Amino acid sequence: MKRTTIYLEPELEVLLKLEMQRQKRPMAEIVREAVYAYLRSSPRRVPPGAGAFASGHSDTASRVDAVLAETGFGGAPVRPRRIPSRKK
Numbered sequence: 001m002k003r004t005t006i007y008l009e010p011e012l013e014v015l016l017k018l019e020m021q022r023q024k025r026p027m028a029e030i031v032r033e034a035v036y037a038y039l040r041s042s043p044r045r046v047p048p049g050a051g052a053f054a055s056g057h058s059d060t061a062s063r064v065d066a067v068l069a070e071t072g073f074g075g076a077p078v079r080p081r082r083i084p085s086r087k088k
Contacts, residue, residue: 006031016031
C-alpha cells in the first residue's frame, strides 16, 4: 500500500473517529473502504467526443502512414498556388 495524507474538516474527523470506535476498526481501513465504495458507485464517464470518430479498425496506429495516404495526407507537400498581384 502507498501512504498518503488527507485533510478533513473538524466535523468530519469527529464523525470518522466515532465510526472507528463503533466498528472497532482502524481509521485507514474505514477511509479506504469509503473511497473504494464512492469510486465504484459513481458512473464512469468517457471524455467528450470519445468514440465519435471510431473507424472500426483496431490497428490504425500501426498503419498510420497508409491511413494518411488513403486520405490524401502524408504524401509529397503541395505548394500553394501563387495569386498574381494586381498593380495599379
